[in-house]
Amino acid sequence: MHIVIMGCGRVGSTLAHILEDKGHTVAIIDQSPEAFRRLRGGFKGRRITGFGFDRDVLVEAGIEQASAFVAVSSGDNSNIISARVARETFGVENVVARIYDPRRAEVYQRLGIPTVATVRWTADQMVRRLLPEGVSSLWRDPTGEVVLAEVQSDPKWIGTKVAALEEAAKTRVAFLSRMGEALVPTGDTVIQDGDVIHVMAASSDIERINDAVSQRPEQRVE
Known part of the structure; x- marks a missing residue:
């Protein structure tokens, strides 16, 4: 074209x-x-x-x-x-x-x-590198109301189904980064050691989501 x-x-x-x-x-x-x-x-x-x-x-x-x-x-x-x-x-x-x-x-x-909005995007990327712990914003819409965020989950979630984390955090996992590759999970996908969890959510919910994934999961894979 x-x-x-x-x-x-x-x-x-x-x-x-x-x-x-x-x-x-x-x-x-x-x-x-x-x-x-x-x-x-x-x-x-x-x-x-x-x-x-x-x-x-x-x-x-x-x-x-x-x-x-x-x-x-x-x-x-x-x-x-x-x-x-x-x-x-x-x-x-x-x-x-x-x-x-x-x-x-x-x-x-x-x-x-x-x-x-290049200024907002650049600022978000700088914050990700300056403050790597906790929740990091990868993308934000121009209104600032919706973000794609990288969540540093607690190791206790290893071995747990993605569906359990989604239920606990009341959110949807957009994708996982696993060994350098992106993976779109299903509810039955099991979180592995080294997985980086990415969620798409309202910016006002990010702190709540971070708190939820920092707690011990209630359901584990048998």
Whole structure:
């Protein structure tokens, strides 16, 4: 499919290379011609100099045939305006905008424009490495209400069925990390030594879940 990217910075240029390697056609827009130097020599996509919210520039980039539009410039306002033009004027359904301000990201998410709030994500990743114990947030939606969290469970849960942990914590286990590989468990899956448990839950429930998995399980596998 054809994808239009606004912003040829480090993220935009990397994304353009990844998409092209996957067999998609790409057009990348940037107001500075110098930015295109970040593209590799063999890049086959279109390079358009201009503003991503300019309709003529978008048409030149092939927005009318595009299946997706990505706004990853350095400006929140430019990204969201461009995303709205792509969706509302040209009818592109698959639109994503990078937003640095997490408060703005929440607003635009509610308007139906998917956003990637890089500041919040980066902060979460830093906290995971600074404070590795307890519950670590791996992903958080722009509103901050839903998180994918890594739970450091008590060794007492080894040998216990996942269903028992889910019942005790009143949550669902999204997946287990086992020996470096991800495993989607069933209720009968038994927790093994070294398993890292990941849950998807409301952020307000995370501390309660952490407390629950820190207690001795009531049911063990026979």
